[in-house]
Amino acid sequence: MEKDEELDIKAGAAADSDLEDDELIQDWSEAARLTVRASTLPKSGEKDYEPDGTNTQELLLYRARKAMFETLSHSVRGTVVKNQVKAYYDPDVHMAVIFQPKGNFLQTMGKMHKDGTVWLEFQEFLYLAERGTVTPFYKMQGIDWRYHELPLSIEEMYRLFQSQQEMDNFFVFAHLKRLGFAVMSSRSQTDSFFRADCRPRKLSFFENHCPFPHWRRSLHNMFFYNPWSFWIIRYTSTPQIYRNLNQLIPFYKAPKTVKDIENERMVSKEKPSYCVNLNVWKPKGDFKKKNPGLPDYQIVIYNKNDPQKHFPTYADLKTVFKSLDYKFDFLSNSDNWKWDEHTYHDGKLRCETLAKSKQKGPSMDNTKEKQRKMMPKKQHKFRSPRALQKSRLKNGYRSFLLAVVDDGLISFVKISEADFGSEDVWYTPYSSNYAHRNQ
Known part of the structure; x- marks a missing residue:
């Protein structure tokens, strides 16, 4: 009981602190106890920004890092079977198929077929697997692979890249997706500025x-x-x-x-x-x-x-x-x-x-x-x-x-693509119409 009371005092002192949230760090040493008691994670005091000439800061950092890794290693990991989305990689077409598609990622990724399945490009498949949105599997030939599933790890998925250019495309694709943009391959472009008869x-x-x-x-x-x-x-x-x-x-x-x-x-x-x-x-x-x-x-x-x-x-x-x-x-x-x-x-x-x-x-x-x-119209200056x-x-x-x-x-x-040759960059007097507008 004394340890629990002492823990509550520390948590209350951290919650009453005047520091901002980004200036506070988590105390992983008590994370396991608090998760059992369904409480919030405690927050420690101020950070040490300048060295004080001793090994105290290094010792505190070592203990905090060790407590964090121990908490993560002993925590239970997994996903709810009901919410699990399985994606199967097909080596023949270098794409992945989802038989029971669900999730918000379908608004910007994947191609829906008439049979209700969704096909993902490889870069979309790897991006969703890294996020944990889909569970990756390998589609094996010669056996009923739906009942003999072969899971894929992220390291094994990186080995499936067919070229360095494809890997570079994925890095840029994933970076822009994390920033919130909608990104698609240029091969899947359906809209065009040019007419159908205006061919290259x-x-x-x-x-x-x-x-x-x-x-x-x-x-x-x-x-x-x-x-x-x-x-x-x-x-x-x-x-x-x-x-x-x-x-x-x-x-x-x-x-x-x-x-x-x-x-x-x-x-x-x-x-x-x-x-x-x-x-x-x-x-x-x-x-x-x-x-x-x-x-x-x-x-x-x-x-x-x-x-x-x-x-x-x-x-x-x-x-x-x-x-x-x-x-x-x-x-x-x-x-x-x-x-x-x-x-x-x-x-x-x-x-x-x-x-x-x-x-x-x-x-x-x-x-x-x-x-x-109802929205006000933009006034062009x-x-x-x-x-x-x-x-x-x-x-x-x-x-x-x-x-x-x-x-x-x-x-x-x-x-x-600039055009300096067509622009008259030397000084020319303003026209009378422009001078009349400014009066």
Whole structure:
């Protein structure tokens, strides 16, 4: 009884402490007793931030760590059989199947079949197994594997990776899933910005090997921009000088309209060194994996420690830019732009498919429409032409995220497609309309 009273005094003193929760640590030495008595874990006093010149802190840390490991080693572990979700790995298709699917993970992962089973990609299967959401098993051939189940450990699942690239994809996939994003493989993309008849065309021989636009610019400069031209042409203003200088430097003109993007969509004859690996959506409550819409981000993965890989070259970046299919930021900036009216799902406009789904459940949709009408409309602030130009130069047009994997550490680099050659970056006086607005 004296030990129990002393324990209650310590627990009450910790609960009355003025320290924040993140400044308090758990006392694992009394965890086993408190779990039996159905009480809360006690909290100790302040942390020691600076060494005091003795071994007292190391001794206290050793005892606390030893008590924590002993408590975890003697605790009962397991899962409730009723809530257990079994997933069976099929080596023939390198996927996992769930015969009795249940859980919130089905909203963003897995592919439902007509027979009621759910098939998981290997990266989804391993991610759910690490979280403890599913129990992994191996689907053995030649026997009735449902009655002779072979459980898989996490170490054995890591041996099932087929390549280093697949392992890198899983690391980035799991990292983004833990942050709360909805992540899918680029192979399972159902929505597209391009029409069904707007298929990628292959590059011709001249487009692959002959930079004809650069030759044309060089010939133009040879005849019209030589030292003698400065004796013939008379310049009366600074913008004239800058415009002529702009003609001397060859540059790549980025696509700025929908038609330009469709014309730029092409694929090389050779297999590209880099391609889009993952599609990422921002977390939202109405996300549907059957009709998710265009992704918010597209990710290309690069392993820094792989000797067979190199940092993307200019040709690799151009190939990636021409294969992007996501919500382009420079199109979203316009006020009248709606992505549902410019996105195709199975060859049809997404707004039409959404209208059909609304007819099935009008009650839920009416409440959502009422809530949208009650919400205040966003007021778009007027931005000067100079501010818009700075935004275009800073953010660019098309962009993607390059995930650099370095010994397990993941860094994200945003690579944008800017167009400095088309922008007049020299000073130009403001127009009269803009000056009249500011008055």
